[in-house]
Amino acid sequence: MAALEKQGIDTPTEVQQAVLPQAHKDLQVCAETGSGKTLAYLLPMLQQLLTQPAPNTATRALILVPTRELARQVYKDCKAFTDMNTLEVGVLTGGEEFKYQAAMLRKNPEVLVATTGRLVDHLKRETVDLSDLEFLVLDEADRMLDMGFAEDMDLILQRSRTQRRTYLLSATLHHQGVQRIAGSWLIDADEITTQSVQDAHGFIRQQRILADDNAHKDRLLVWLLANESYDKAIVFVNRRDEVDRLADFLRQHRDGVAALHGDMTQDERNYVLQQVRLGKRNILVATDVAARGLDVEGMDLVVNYDLARKGDEYVHRIGRTGRAGRHGLAIALIAAHEWNLKATIERYQQQTLEPRTIEGLKAKYQGPKKVKSSGKVAGKKKKPAGKKSPYGQKKGTGKKSASKTTSKSSSPQRKPKAAGNLMDGDGFAPIKRKK
DSSP: OHHHTTTOOOOOOHHHHHHHOOOSSSSEEEOOOOSSSHOOOOHHHHHHHHHSOOOSSSSOOEEEEEEEEHHHHHHHHHHHHHHTTOEEEEEEEESSSSHHHHHHHTTTTSSEEEEHHHHHHHHHHHHOOOOOOEEEETTTTTHHHHHTTTHHHHHHHSSSSSSOOEEOOOOTTTHHHHHHHHHHHHHSSSEESHHHHHHHEEETTEEEEOSHHHHHHHHHHHHHHHHHHOOOEEOOOOOHOOOOOOOHHHHOSSSSSEEOOTTOOOOHHHHHHHHHHTSOOOOEEOOGGGGGSSTTTTTEEEEEEOOSSSHHHHHHTTTSSSSGGOOEEEEEEOGGGGHHHHHHHHHHHTOOOEEETTOOOSEEEOOOOOTTTSSBTTTTTOOOOOBBOOOOOOOOHHHHHHHHHHHHHHSSOOOOOGOOOBTTTTTTTTTHHHH
């Protein structure tokens, strides 16, 4: 309670109100990013460790996370409480020396925050003991499965104490792998859902701007960073080499640009995030390594330079802003090859991105041509009478052909044949067949 008061927290969030009364049993929790999920499982876990001391045991609580950044964030949140009592917390992530981590483990911290791969490395070296585990938390289990850690997670389960409490937190409870884990790892678990990722982010305004190519995206990005109002901004790209290129390009136009990707050492990544949190850098160019676990106050603007490859990753990206009831702006730069992906993301979150155009930087690409309700492509000219179509049918024009159609069907107009009007999955541009 003293730690909560020190942080200025006096009212539980929606997910905390739902989880705390049920925390005595296994739970499967789905809630939006920035909703307070971390404290929802930390508070009941730490409370039991305090009220039921067990000084001669190994690690009593394990929190598994997918990324180093999320591990550091959870460790920081947990340490804010353990600093106020006798409990100890440790963190295991890649990018750090084994010998230092082994020394930390010998101090036998009650709580351990770890990334999956590094924890498995320590299990194989027999430097960590999970036989006394009372709590197992899988934070963002869907992401760990997507990263290919299913076998590692099974190994961790085999080394863990059977009688324990398990909390599974996931952005997508319908994820097939998550359901498999829930069925084998959890016992009589309650499902708690406060808001799925498909629900609209009420505090985030989502826009899309069409672009012709990366050169055009570069110009759009420079304009946005110069003209939008924000305290801090994050720019997401899909490739690590593109992070470095884009960061170098932006430094020619603006100060305070930092880069973050998976090829950097852990010390470099920690330094970059610290610089952003302190406000010494206010523009971060990053891969999806920053999409989860990055909670930076004042992150008002998110720009998807490259569109996320999956709907849930898009949701986690834009979730870096609009956190804890604050308003944010998320802008996606859409090239021609990303249009269908944009449509997929819109269907995933059941929300349409607001179209926007910047004066003087309007793209030549304006999206695929839409289809009229009759099924014909807008603007398509009719062929002269007597000429054959590419499909071997003669087409006529005028009243004569219209009367033939009416005589064969009670409907005023015959539907076009599927062969002549093949559409893509979103009902847009026709796919032309060769003769």
